[in-house]
Amino acid sequence: MLVERLRALPTAAVSDALDRIGVEGALHGLAPLSNGFRAVGPAFTVRYAPVDETGAGTVGDFLDDVPPGAVIVIDNAGRTDVTVWGGIMTEVAAARGIAGTVINGVCRDVSVSLTQNYPLFSRGRFMRTGKDRVRLVAVGEPVTVNGVEIHVGALICADADGVLAVPAAEAERVVDIAERIERVESGIVSAARAGGALREAREKFGYHRLQTRSRA
Ligand SMILES: O=C([O-])CC(=O)C(=O)O
Numbered sequence: 001m002l003v004e005r006l007r008a009l010p011t012a013a014v015s016d017a018l019d020r021i022g023v024e025g026a027l028h029g030l031a032p033l034s035n036g037f038r039a040v041g042p043a044f045t046v047r048y049a050p051v052d053e054t055g056a057g058t059v060g061d062f063l064d065d066v067p068p069g070a071v072i073v074i075d076n077a078g079r080t081d082v083t084v085w086g087g088i089m090t091e092v093a094a095a096r097g098i099a100g101t102v103i104n105g106v107c108r109d110v111s112v113s114l115t116q117n118y119p120l121f122s123r124g125r126f127m128r129t130g131k132d133r134v135r136l137v138a139v140g141e142p143v144t145v146n147g148v149e150i151h152v153g154a155l156i157c158a159d160a161d162g163v164l165a166v167p168a169a170e171a172e173r174v175v176d177i178a179e180r181i182e183r184v185e186s187g188i189v190s191a192a193r194a195g196g197a198l199r200e201a202r203e204k205f206g207y208h209r210l211q212t213r214s215r216a
């Protein structure tokens with residue numbers, strides 16, 4: 001299954017595979033709260049906006065609608081001054097088998113995520129709540145993070161290096177290419193460890209052009 005194959009791949013190889021087919025999927029500026037965090041699964045998208053004149057707004061009630069195995073992608077327009085995720089949400093998401101949460105913004109109650117080993121990826125951490133400050137404006141609609149459009153069902157792949165969104169229609173091709181890149185890179189390391197020159201191993205295996213755009 002595609003999600004399982006993706007789970008075995010580092011984001012670095014998947015990113016190179018996206019480069020190779022000319023698709024933008026890397027979400028610049030997002031990082032895990034802990035280097036051990038890894039999350040792979042179909043995106044469940046959510047978007048927030050600042051509260052309007054009614055002042056009514058809150059954080060997180062959509063969680064009851066998220067299926068197990070999904071990766072929640074929250075777009076709060078990159079805001080770092082108010083949270084859109086916290087400890088209660090972490091506890092509930094972890095208990096329900098949600099694969100992780102990616103936030104174009106910040107979260108709080110970080111220690112709960114670390115204790116629960118629940119994978120969170122964000123622009124950072126901050127304690128001031130989004131309650132009364134943001135309102136949910138879309139669930140299940142495409143969101144755009146740093147120019148990358150993410151649709152529901154795009155495969156999210158996140159690890160210590162950061163977060164990628166792979167469009168569902170390209171996922172099989174991307175996984176095939178990324179697996180090949182991993183095999184080639186292993187071959188280079190083996191050849192260099194066996195005493196060969198790194199320069200020669202890279203040349204022989206075509207390292208410099210693994211990620212180069214190709215129509216083949
Ligand atoms: O206000 C928030 O960011 C939500 C929060 O603390 C929680 O879910 O525990």
Ligand SMILES: [Mg+2]
Nearest residue numbers: 086087088109
């Ligand atoms: Mg809290």
